Structures are given as structure tokens and as C-alpha cells.
Amino acid sequence: MTGDLLIRSVRPWPNAPGAPVVDVLCEGGRVAAFGRDLDPPPDVPVADGRGGVLLPAFTDAHAHLDSTRLGLPFRPHSAGEGLAELIDNDRRNWRSAGASVAERATHTLGRTIAFGATHVRSHAQVDVDSGLEKLEGVLAARQEHAGRAHVEVVAFPQCGILREKGTADLLDAALRAGADLVGGLDPAGYDRDPVRHLDVVFGLAEKHQRGVDVHLHDAGTLGAFQVELICERVAALGMWGQVTISHAFALSTVDDQRQGELVERLAEHDIAVTTVAPGVRDPLPLRRLRWAGVRVGLGQDGIRDYWSPYGDGDMLDRAWQLAYRNGFRRDELVEMCVDIATRGGAAVMGRVLGLTEGAPADLVVVPGDTVTGAVMDRAPRTLVVHEGRVVACDGQVV
């Protein structure tokens, strides 16, 4: 599945040596060499980067491909306020979304790849209403784009685990059916019993030897308490490096000292966090998290669905959003957001990306003369490369 490729005329960022515009040779799906006017080995395809900025490919570390309606006629937002109403609204409408889950997920995954992401972690709702249908749709989309992106799927109890009888068994079935991780959702605030909720989640993770990715919107001290509960289970089960907390609003809603303690706990347990750069909630303490060594990823969340009209598959736009929302003007801070949107998210998925020789040839070329300039322009991607093969060109999957 891996390929050889010569990419002409790119400006690598951040750690490639040499002149500003170089060629990049990929061999066996890995970066093999940077240099000026490299000769392509026989039969190796050549792609023109047209002088654009070369980045590691983007990672969408938190998507909901099962609910997307991107590309279909727009429907007005029909949900009322609050999580319960959002859940009920989706349940009322998803079967008449205009296309099957597989078709919708396939379309949006394709757009996400065309915008330069070759690593995607998608949640797939598992509940007594939809059973495994949404999971199967996302797995079908992954299959459709096999060879274009590495996709992880989380069996996600969007409607809670304890509120509806049978959900735990469905999560168990989802892990047998191909889900890579088991999810959770506001164990206290929504499911009303944090210990029992997390015991189900971590029990399934242990049984199937899979990772965990918990949605934690619960804020303040209640959220912080649940971060501690998760840490305790990571330590008890030896799951360092295998657990992610998504959203993690607790981190930005406790006082400075408590925030520091939580960040330390996350680092000690090698628990990753992901953010979607929300418009209203305070941003995560990105620098503090990264300084402590916590893996931080960026995601799109829902992508034009019954939950929200936002999202379009573009992780570069989301990196812009992260920078804007943090008020970052200096290039090194904007570039930190790009790092979170590329290598950071990949690290959440346990993958190492980069622009060094030997790194996976998962790359994106963005028009622009500097990384920050490219972020501000957000132009269609010139090239997207996965495992040494061109998978998208000028904004379209090939």
C-alpha cells in the first residue's frame, strides 16, 4: 500500500534542512531525502508542489463522521438548547438525513482528506436507537477511503451508557465489530453516575484491550473530579498512553493552581486531550499542556449535522480557528496551532509524523511562502500525500 514519490519544489516546515525551496523524495511510504533538483529514480512518479509550504499531513483527532450532512441541501438547525435536546433532535431526524450513514461519512471523509488530513479519529454513535448502524457506516467510509487515510473509530455512547438498558452490550458488540476505541460521555453531568459509567468504559477497554476516548464537557470542579477518576483507572489498568479526554472543559474552568495540578496528572498518566477550538468555551491552556508533555490534538467535532451547522472538513481552517480563538499573532504561536493540527493529533492516535528523513510520508503542500501565511490564506491544498502516494490534488481526492 505504500509508495515512492518525488515531490518537486516545496518549502518544508519546521525541521528540514537546506534551501527554502527543495524537492522531497519518498520511498516505501517514508520520507527518504530532501534536496535541490533531486533526480527521480526510474518509474517513480513526480508531483509538483509549486513552491508551497510542506507540512506533515493534518490529523482530525475528533470527528463525528456518522452524523455529517456535508454536501447535501442545507437544513435549518432544528434542535433546542442543551445536550438532551440535541440528542433527541438527532434521534428524530438522522434516518431522514437524505443519504445513508455510509454515504454521508464517505463524502465527508473524502472532503477531509482533500483538505489535507490523512489521519482521522471519528466517533460513531452507539445507542439503543441506532444500534451499530452508525458504526457500520463509518467503517464503510473507512473502507471506501482505504489507502487514502488512516482512520480510527470510537464506539461512542452519545446517549449515555446507564440511561438506556442495553447500551453497554452494544458497546461490547461495537468493539467486536471493528471499533478501535471505546468512548464515554460526561459520566457525571449527563449519565449521572461517574464511577459506574467509567467502570463500564474501562471494563470494556480492558476486556478488548482497546483505548479509551471520553467526551468530557463537564466543567469546573465536577469535571476536574472526573479527570481524577480517569487517571485512577489509567493507573489501575496500566493504560498509560491509551486514553484521551475530548473537550476537557474542566481545564479552562478551574483556578490556575488546580489547572496546573490537572495538567500534571494528565502528563503523569500520559492521557491525551483533544479540542475542537470552540467559539464560546474558553480555550484549553495549550502552552501549559504542551510544556508539560501532554499530547494535544485538534478536531472538527460534528461537521454540518443535526448538532451544529459548522465544520467543512478543513483542518487547516480549524487550525486558523484555534489560533484566532487564542488571540495568537506571533508566528511561533500560529505554528504551534499547526503542530497541534498535524503532529499533535497524530500523537493522540499513537502515530509519529514529521518532516524528518524516515518519517511517514504523510504530507500536505499548502500554497504560501510561510506557514503562518498559509494558515491565513487557507488556500486549497496543492498536494496531499498518504504513505508516499498522492491522494488529493488541488482540493480534490484522486
Place this chain on the structure above:
Amino acid sequence: MTGDLLIRSVRPWPNAPGAPVVDVLCEGGRVAAFGRDLDPPPDVPVADGRGGVLLPAFTDAHAHLDSTRLGLPFRPHSAGEGLAELIDNDRRNWRSAGASVAERATHTLGRTIAFGATHVRSHAQVDVDSGLEKLEGVLAARQEHAGRAHVEVVAFPQCGILREKGTADLLDAALRAGADLVGGLDPAGYDRDPVRHLDVVFGLAEKHQRGVDVHLHDAGTLGAFQVELICERVAALGMWGQVTISHAFALSTVDDQRQGELVERLAEHDIAVTTVAPGVRDPLPLRRLRWAGVRVGLGQDGIRDYWSPYGDGDMLDRAWQLAYRNGFRRDELVEMCVDIATRGGAAVMGRVLGLTEGAPADLVVVPGDTVTGAVMDRAPRTLVVHEGRVVACDGQVV
């Protein structure tokens, strides 16, 4: 300067009658009729809206065209923190920006028009370092795009009025040289003497019979105090409807009761406010302001300059940003942001836009099937019309 035009196949928003896809006839620079399959009068040009959403044209109610470097090679952000350092950094660099003020302002104004704005209020820095050179550059850009957009220019004391001897005289000269309004900047927080600063500003406004647009970043009770000082001067001089407070962070940094009082004061004095949808500062209370009858406009602020790398000329993207930053999901709230970005800003400039018969034919056609869908897609504009003439097409000025 006004024209006749038949626009085929658009979906008007929000108050046009009839079928979802209609034609629009413009006569003498005004909207004359909506209807299906209208016959064009002899010699009237026809433009194809291709089924897109028809909106009033956008208004950039707060731009800094004098400082923009859009379209030039990207330069890393070189300023330190704080307003004084931003001011000094610009002063160190603006003369070597890579093109003249007129060239840079002309380019960015062209991009702003191509993205659908036909009304622009730009500040032009007036200070002892640059004299009237920046003002003259923006006036030249206005002249270059005469017939494509209505542009107001504010003589803006970016470096304060009282800190450097001679600034007040330069503002006086700027108003004689063609500036439409006189500006101000944080009369207390930056210039250190709110009464004397505002007395200079309003004195010049009275002398030249011009409007006022004051940058007020000062927050909390200090900002609120200055809002009151401005109200007092509006009442004393009878300047209802001729004053704008830009940014107005005070409104979102006082308690709820005080906020209500300030909104009432603004409404009583018909003082407009503009926002740039900042990423970090709390949003203005948009609904409360509009409910009270306060005119609210949206602007781009600096557009890729020595102050900030953000901004690209696209007011539809800025409307998206306003909606995202407020957490708006419901269509009527996203549409409110579009209304602020179109008719709201025009009202700040004392102009009435709309989609009713008799309204000025300042229009934009955006690909999409609904307004909110068009905001989320942010596709290149199909058509931009100013005073009944097509001024941009498929994202390019014509």
C-alpha cells in the same frame, strides 16, 4: 454612475416576496422589481446569479486600509505585546512595507469589493510621523475604486492626540483634506486624559460638521465612564446619529445591570457600535443592542498588517466568525450576523440597504441554497453589484 441590470436566478433574503428562485430588475441604481422570468428592457445587461442566495451587499464598517500588506510576501509578526509596542512596531516598519500606502490600500479594497462589500469605512492613521500620507493613500484607493464602492475615511489618531504635539492640527488638516470623520483612541487608557482628548475630537467634529468614530478598547468601568462622556458630548452638540464607538469592550466587561444602562444610553443618543468579532475578548451583547435599537456594524479591523496577520477582505468570512464566536447555531442567529455584516454596517454609515423595491441596488450573490448554508460554505461570490452595476464576478473585480 448608477446602472440598470437584470439579475437572473437568485434566492432573495430576507424580505423579498415570491418563489424561491427569481430574477431581480435594477433600474437607476435601485431595486425595481422581483419576479420570475422577467423580460430585460432593451439594452439592459443581464447577469446570471446561478441560483445563489441574494443578500444586501456587505459593509466593512471598521477597516484599516492604510496598514494592509495583503497580497505581498508574508512577513512574520514582529511586534511585542501591548498597544504602545504595536504602535511603535508599525512606526518602525510601515515605510518599508513593500509598496506604497495607496497601492496596498487599493489592492485590499479591491479584494474587499470582490468578496462582496460595497460599503467600507476605513480608518487612516494621522500622526506626527506619517502626517497625512496614510490618509492620502486611502483617499487614492477610494478614487481608484470609485464606482465600485462607497468608502468613508476616518482621520484616526492611532498614536493618541495629546501625547505628541501637533496631532490635533494634523487631524484638522486631515478633515480639510477629505477625511469624512474624526477618530479617537482610548481617551483615558492610552491618551491619559479622557476629557481633553474627547474635547479635541468633538471640537473638530463641530468645527467641520463631521461625524466621529472613537476606538474604545478601554474595558470595565473606565470604558463605561468614557461611553458616558461621549454621550454627554453627543447631547451637548446635537450629534445624535453621527457618532460610532468601535470595539466598545466596556459593554461586555461590566455587570448585567450596568450593561443594560449603557445600551440604553447608546440607544438614546443614537450612537452606533462596531465590532470586529475578536477571538479573545468577549462578544458584544448583540441581541440586547439590536433589541434596544442600537445600530451595530461589523468590520475587519487590520488586514494582514504589522498589527496582526489576520484578515483577508472577506466580510462573509467575518460574519461566519461573528456567528462562531457567539456560539450561534440557529439559522435566525446566524442570519442576524449576516444582517449586522450587511445592513447593520451600512446603517452605521448612515445608509439604508435592503432587498425591497426601491432600495439601493447594492447586492451580493453567494452560492448556496440558504443564507446559513452560504455562510458556512463561504464560497467565492458569484456577483457583486454596486448602484446597479456588476463590480465583481466569481471572486474577481471587473
